[in-house]
Amino acid sequence: ESDNNELCTIYKSILSMLGRAQSQSTSSYAERQQTSAVYSSLTLHLLREHIQSVAQIQPGLQLYHAALNSLGRHGSHDAITKLLNDMKDPSPDKMAYQIAISSLAKCGECLDATQLLHQMRGKGFSPDIVC
Secondary structure, three states: HHHHHHHHHHHHHHHHHHHOOOOOOOOOHHHHHHHHHHHHHHHHHHHHHHHHHHOOOOOHHHHHHHHHHHHHOOOOHHHHHHHHOOHHHHHOOOHHHHHHHHHHOOOOOHHHHHHHHHHHOOOOOOOOOOO
């Protein structure tokens, strides 16, 4: 149990670092988009495949939160929505919805963010009010 907690902490840190990774040499929009796609792909691979097959642990909400944050930092709005909708075990909690909504809004995907807000409320979660 202790080993799993330590592994989860390490993977959470890796997912967070992937979200913060920025290539200083990429200057064009196309290069930034390509770099973002690579980091998003790595994030999803790590969460969906590596953690389960190599570490042999089931990702919990903390790892999903870290992955959603990472995807949000790279503007991967399609991946954010898909990951949230694919979550079954564990099911999305209030924090997962809030991370996804905030990330989508920052990407300029306000319609998708609003749809997720309605979905969140339909699941019985009330959003936090931030002024």
